[in-house]
């Protein structure tokens with residue numbers, strides 16, 4: 001059994017979730033890619049993915065993208081999330097110059113919690129292309145995530161047309177982020193147009209979760225459907241590359257082992 005990072009695959013519906021599970025995904029992330037980097041799927045779709053995952057294999061878990069915090073400013077009501085989610089995440093784009101982004105993030109998190117009967121843990125999201133996203137900096141988000149009792153931090157890219165994660169942050173910066181996250185009881189997930197070619201650089205960073213959508217789809221087109229063969233091929237490479245780099249990082253921490261619980 002491999003002990004490297006867990007593999008997260010973003011899926012848009014239950015069919016894609018089943019394909020990702022055939023390919024060996026660990027964390028099934030529900031996201032509508034047509035609605036942006038953290039596009040929220042319809043709550044009924046989220047519920048059907050949770051059901052498909054629970055039926056298939058209870059050892060896998062689900063996360064959901066809930067859009068950007070700013071998406072919910074003008075909306076009176078946020079939708080109720082279905083039960084069975086392990087993690088949820090909200091983006092912070094557009095809040096880079098807001099002195100009150102932490103409070104705005106907290107307010108939207110609270111609204112989702114109050115609207116829903118189930119519970120989950122939060123993942124804070126830092127965009128590697130922080131200027132394009134106009135989001136708070138990674139260095140501000142990690143302590144805020146710890147303060148908010150998040151389970152982890154995801155570093156992703158905002159503009160999916162402009163480079164991958166490693167074109168915005170070098171492996172050393174990801175390694176520093178992993179050290180800071182782990183010191184605060186948070187796991188570190190990384191994503192952003194990652195491919196098998198990214199794996200050797202990621203292997204020394206200490207990341208706990210590797211997230212993909214593009215690499216899980218035919219021809220790396222993130223709007224296309226997730227294919228089991230693409231997920232399986234990525235997973236095989238991930239296990240191999242991380243096994244060879246065993247002594248280079250502290251990647252043995254897994255989501256769920258964090259000191260923080262609840263939200």
Ligand SMILES: O=C[C@H](O)COP(=O)(O)O
Pocket residue numbers: 008010029031156160191192193194211212213214215222
């Ligand atoms: O959370 C993971 C993202 O959905 C990754 O998507 P991407 O590989 O297309 O950047």
